Amino acid sequence: MSPTNQQVLLAARPTGFPNPTDFRLVEAPIPEPADGQFLVGIAYLSVDPYMRGRMNAARSYADPQKLDEVMGGGAVGKVLASRHPGFAEGEYVVGMFGWQQYALSDGRGVMQVDPRLAPISAYLGVLGMPGFTAYFGLLDVCAPRPGETVVVSGAAGAVGSTVGQIAKIHGCRVVGIAGGDDKIRWITEDLGFDAAFNYKTESPYQKLKELCPAGIDCYFDNVGGSITDAVLPLMNTSGRVSICGQISMYNLEKPETGPRLFPLVLVRTLKVQGFLVFQYASRYGEALPKLAGWLQEGKLKYRETVAEGIENAVSAFLGMLRGENIGKQLVKISDQ
Ligand SMILES: NC(=O)c1ccc[n+]([C@@H]2O[C@H](COP(=O)([O-])OP(=O)(O)OC[C@H]3O[C@@H](n4cnc5c(N)ncnc54)[C@H](OP(=O)(O)O)[C@@H]3O)[C@@H](O)[C@H]2O)c1
Incomplete structure (x- = not known):
């Protein structure tokens, strides 16, 4: 376990195309789960186009990203410690854990993922x-x-x-x-x-x-x-x-x-x-077996462009906005 939790914060609201200086990499202590919480060690995080909209002050369909807070975003990882009855240590989970190495969660909006069906990174892309x-x-x-x-x-x-x-x-x-x-x-x-x-x-x-x-x-x-x-x-x-x-x-x-x-x-x-x-959240359970089935039958393929390390999350995000990715742009955080 790395001794601290590196996190990327939104430091300023971008004007036009974002700049690396609109973000800040900081270190915080690794948090301890309280009752009803669990700690996730993040393996991959997702950088997505919608994040650009959330960096503006105006509300669109999602609330704006708050300044000086950890950038919100989907991530997949492993439960490292749990005081939550629904999530056990060692399980893989996907949720809005943000641009950081470790996240605490109370389980809201988090789904367990099956690493036997596909590599866990796929749950941020074709199976996510x-x-x-x-x-x-x-x-x-x-x-x-x-x-x-x-x-x-x-x-x-x-x-x-x-x-x-x-x-x-x-x-x-x-x-x-x-x-x-x-x-x-x-x-x-x-x-x-x-x-x-x-x-x-x-x-x-x-x-x-x-x-x-x-x-x-x-x-x-x-x-x-x-x-x-x-x-x-x-x-x-x-x-x-x-x-x-x-x-x-x-x-x-x-x-x-x-x-x-x-x-x-x-x-x-x-x-x-x-x-x-x-809007389709209640029907994800219908799409997942279809997508996974096509994947297993070889009818559906996917590709990932993977940046390495939390320190490269910002450049991966900017690269995706410039079109440097083929398939899903991810950032690998650790080998969980
Ligand atoms: N409605 C929803 O719920 C929902 C959910 C997820 C995603 N989305 C939207 O779906 C779209 C694709 O998202 P994604 O996650 O799959 O991202 P993505 O396509 O993997 O990555 C973004 C791509 O956008 C292209 N692009 C950037 N600037 C462009 C421009 N000026 N003109 C044309 N293409 C440009 C680039 O490819 P090129 O090299 O081809 O330009 C880049 O690779 C985005 O607009 C996103 O906001 C909507």
């Missing part, structure tokens, strides 16, 4: 929040039918790479949009997307027109902005759009203006629906 986001955001919001064309933006990330594969499992034709040639190769050659292109080197509208000759039935939107502006005019009548994320706008200092596309929504009778994964 991003996996559930892909599952419900695609199947519940878009409800794709076999033979339909599904377009996914942010296609080589944690959510997007899972969305595309679930759409393939459901018999759809899948086209991915991502920001790098290595990403395009991974999703087409390894994950089985039918086609994909790099939005940084190709014109999204022209490329989508070429790759979706029968139009687009479902669009899973992870990025928003000009990519989404290029997708919508190619949507078929009664198409469905799942608004999952708008990462292209998270670091803007001023809102962007764009074309007014609601006339298209009207005349093509599109369904455009935003969703938040935690």
